[in-house]
Amino acid sequence: MKWTDRDIKYLVNNYSKRVHVDDICLYLKRGRRSVQHKAVRLGVGRKGMLVKRMGDVTPREIIDKRYYLKNKSKVHRRRMDRRWRIKLKLVKLMGGKCSLCGYNRCVPALEFHHKTKEKDASIAELIKNTSEQNVLKEVKRCVLVCANCHRELHQKDP
Numbered sequence: 001m002k003w004t005d006r007d008i009k010y011l012v013n014n015y016s017k018r019v020h021v022d023d024i025c026l027y028l029k030r031g032r033r034s035v036q037h038k039a040v041r042l043g044v045g046r047k048g049m050l051v052k053r054m055g056d057v058t059p060r061e062i063i064d065k066r067y068y069l070k071n072k073s074k075v076h077r078r079r080m081d082r083r084w085r086i087k088l089k090l091v092k093l094m095g096g097k098c099s100l101c102g103y104n105r106c107v108p109a110l111e112f113h114h115k116t117k118e119k120d121a122s123i124a125e126l127i128k129n130t131s132e133q134n135v136l137k138e139v140k141r142c143v144l145v146c147a148n149c150h151r152e153l154h155q156k157d158p
């Protein structure tokens, strides 16, 4: 559905006045995403909110990017170190060996298996993308197993 001049005018006038988004949606007969997207494209902000237009880059992002390009290997190593440090901590916390066969020779060959089916992400993904506290919370729902036992578990229970 095309935005008419009248709709755009209404949006510009009401969006910045903190009229509730749901009310604007109702009036314009459009979804939240559509309304918010259009507002951002038009550069209309809610009071006290930083409006980011499409393609705008914040100074912070420019600095981060510059730093990354200059220090790629350092950033990469730090990331890997962080993941390794958290994994070691988790493995230690979970007893340091496969809970099924007792294997403990190689930490990278130890994995976390979710006891229940309800999981949002694997522990490896969480280590990569979220905080340490978050991983520690999630790991309580897992058992430590070696790679072989892990595959067997999933073979039995696909």
Ligand SMILES: [Zn+2]
Residues within 6 Å of the ligand: 098, 099, 100, 101, 102, 103, 145, 146, 147, 148, 149, 150
């Ligand atoms: Zn095992």
